[in-house]
Amino acid sequence: MGVLLGQGNSLPEVLREVGQVAEGVPTTQSAHELAKEILVDLPITTAIYQILYEGAGLEETLQSLMARPSRSEEEDVVSGG
Numbered sequence: 001m002g003v004l005l006g007q008g009n010s011l012p013e014v015l016r017e018v019g020q021v022a023e024g025v026p027t028t029q030s031a032h033e034l035a036k037e038i039l040v041d042l043p044i045t046t047a048i049y050q051i052l053y054e055g056a057g058l059e060e061t062l063q064s065l066m067a068r069p070s071r072s073e074e075e076d077v078v079s080g081g
Contacts, residue, residue: 011052028052043068 001022004014015022032049035042047065050056 005051006058010055025052 001014001018004017005011009017011025015025028045028048029052031042031045034040035045043065047056047061051058051061
């Protein structure tokens, strides 16, 4: 599935080509929606969601993800973010 997405195919095209349920696709949507609802930042899940459901480009999305400032998990707990 990743290879097909990397070749520029859309999610519907990939799912047609694969011809079966692609594990993680529905989970990505559910996790993204839950994170928005409870205000939790899940940058990797968000990036995957944008690629799968919003047609974001792989290279641009990866660059954006990697450009994020690093933070420790302790900072997230203390700041509530």
